[in-house]
Amino acid sequence: MKIAVIGCTHAGTAAIVNAAKLYPEAQITVYERNDNISFLSCGIALYVGGMVKDPAGLFYSSPEQLKELGVETRMLHEVTEIDTLGKTLTARNLKTGEMLQDSYDKLIVTTGSWPIVPKFEGGDLDNILLSKNFNHSNTIIEKSKQASSIVVVGAGYIGVELVEAFQLNGKQVTLIDAEERILSKYLDADYTDKIEASLQHHGIKLALGEKVTRFEGATGKVSKVITDKGEYEADLVILCIGFRPNTELLKGQVDMLKNGAIIVDNYMQTSCPDVYAAGDSCAVYYNPTRQHAYIPLATNAVRMGTLIARNLIKPTVSYMGTQGTSGIKIYEDNIAATGLTELAAQEAGLDIDSVLIHEHYRPEFMPTHEEVMLKVVFEKTSRRIVGAQLMSKANLTQSINTLSVCIQNQMTMEELAFVDFFFQPHYNKPWNFLNTAGLAALPEVPSLELTR
Template sequence: MKPLNIAVIGCTHAGTAAIVNIAKLYPEAVITVFERNDNISFLSCGIALHVGGVVQRAEELFYSSPTQLAELGVTTLMRHDVLSVDTDAKLLRARNLETGEEFQHHFDKLVVTTGSWPIIPKMDGIHLDNVMLCKNYNHAQAIIEKAKDARRIAVVGAGYIGIELVEAFEMLGKEVTLIDNMDRVLYKYLDKEFTDVTEQDLQAKGVELALGQTVQSFAGNEKGKVTTVMTNKGQYEADMVVLCIGFRPNTELLKGQVDMLPNGAIMVDEYMRTSKADVFAAGDSCAVHYNPTGEHAYIPLATNAVRMGTLVARNLLEPTVKYLGTQATSGIKIYDYNIASTGLTETAALAAGLNVKNVTIEDNYRPEFMPTYEKVTLKVVYKADTGVIVGAQIMSKADLTQSINTMSVCIQNKMTMDELAFVDFFFQPHYNKPWNLLNQAGLQGEVQQAEKLQTI
């Protein structure tokens, strides 16, 4: 029997997970990987740690290599750009970026893990020297090199990547300005009572916050280096600018051949299959099933990518293991605070038209008779009519972020506040109080539900 010929386009999180698992499950398969960059499997979430000196060697942020894949029998064509794909004929055309040679490659199964690329707005000065992107290994190295001579740095975009870079630059002694078109930081991930604390922390460290402002252009000097960022509300001096505006999926190769969201994110079913037979997709190039709303959404996270890539391998020949969807669970450490969230914030839930209520608890995370204890803030968002949990956020100087992983499971399984109130959690004074924080939230939700019934 002829061995299965599998082509994989792109090799970061989803691609690496798919390749490694396909090679293990189907050792007879012929696997060919096309990667336009000169490296694979870079953990871009570690860029700020590298910039700040926490991770000394960027090489430590790679978790695979062409050599390791070769040991599994995989052929990895580095610096090879796929120019076109014909999903009906099962042919792709690629170019060797080193030699310029072009060739065709036939496949039986195609795995598209082309990832995403930073959004680059069209505006005056965008191509000035020292206006940087933050996505891959080469970007990380360039940021570190340019930052050495920069005194004033502007970061555009107050999401996770932007906030982490701001912290890293500030700790390096730079004058930092954070610009975002929303009126507060981390808007997608946290409600105002949480972001207020983060903003106070940043300002206390000397970071200038330019929020609710849209960047319109950049100005430079006679040497072509950026000097000023112009927004709709003012201008800010900067020797270096890092754009962290967001990402869009790299999916031009399949445009018009498979179903996509309006932004180009590939639609896949619960087995990672696209709308075209024998074509699979995973990671940042895809839309995912977002459990809190029950709809497809574009949520580029490494965790989603690794899960989806692994599922491609499991379902390559026949549908075997279903994707459970995502809650977009994530965490971040900003100075002394450990922060995590899952599902919908109250702001996002209301914007989506959901009728929600919330419970917010502020308490010490363990008994006051212990030598030390820290304050914790927990917020749980739930549907007002059913009590079904749709989101949660936590913040504390103590690391309680694993509680949000628990809440992610609750959302995935459509648990109610009534059920959360009496889930079995352990008690030990080193770690918590007799009534676990999550139980407390459930109990308060019960009270709110009861009050609602009394008023009907």
């Protein structure tokens, strides 16, 4: 069996390593257009901020390791064409320009995503950078050494983590986003208001609800970012506006969402036989809405890549869908979320309610008993849990994983109220704060007057 793999980051590495172990007799060839594989891009801010000293730890595989598994890795090879009917592909050697053709029995497409880069006036000035891969991170580190004023455009996870890293390195930092709130895809205002206040407390300037219109600069380097509401000095600009799936190779050959994300079934197979896909190039089945959605996360990628290997020969292990569970640490605050925010649920047309509790996570007689702020979003009629958000000075983020399982299994608020959690004063209260959220949402009971 000839297996061809296009792309080798999270999903690709998971698919390749598992396929090599499951099918040692298979001929596996990997095409990767970069000069490295398996880079953990979610570690860029830690690397830029200096918390990660040795970048080798941000890679969890290498061409040498894959070779030991019998895998041929063709680095700096860009696939330019796929013929799914003829089961062939064409690739260009980026070193020599040589073109080559290959055939396959099974094709695994893990081409990932690429940053969205609008065509701004002045966008070709030097020191306007992206933040996606290992080479980007090295460039950011080198350029930031000479920069004093840094502007980050985009207030998602990557943008927020980068402004914190730059501020901790003594830079003057501005965060710009067209949305009125930071992290608006992940958290409701109850949380983002507090995080914004924390960023401002640390000296980070927020320019929210502002759209970048152009960049200005002298001697070919950026010096100023102009928005529809103001202008900001900048020696260095990092664009973190969002991502789009890299799927042009399969356009018109497989089913996709409107944004180009490949639709796969529960076994990671596309609408084209023997073509499988995973990771940031794909849509996922989103359990809170019960629809396909584009949610590029490393966790989704490694699960999907592993499932591809398991299902290459025949459907074996079914995908359970995702809740889009994620977490972030911003200064002293530990934050995590799963499923829909209250606002996103309303925009999705769900009839929902929510509870928001402020609770000490363990008994007050303990030496410390930090507060946790927990919101749980649920459907009014079915009482099904569809989302949750958590924030605390204590690291309680694993509780969001518990709520992810609740959403996965379509649990109700009543079940959350009375599910069995252990009690030990070092860790929690007799009523775990997850129980407390469920209890706060219990429906009213009939009054005594109604029974007379």
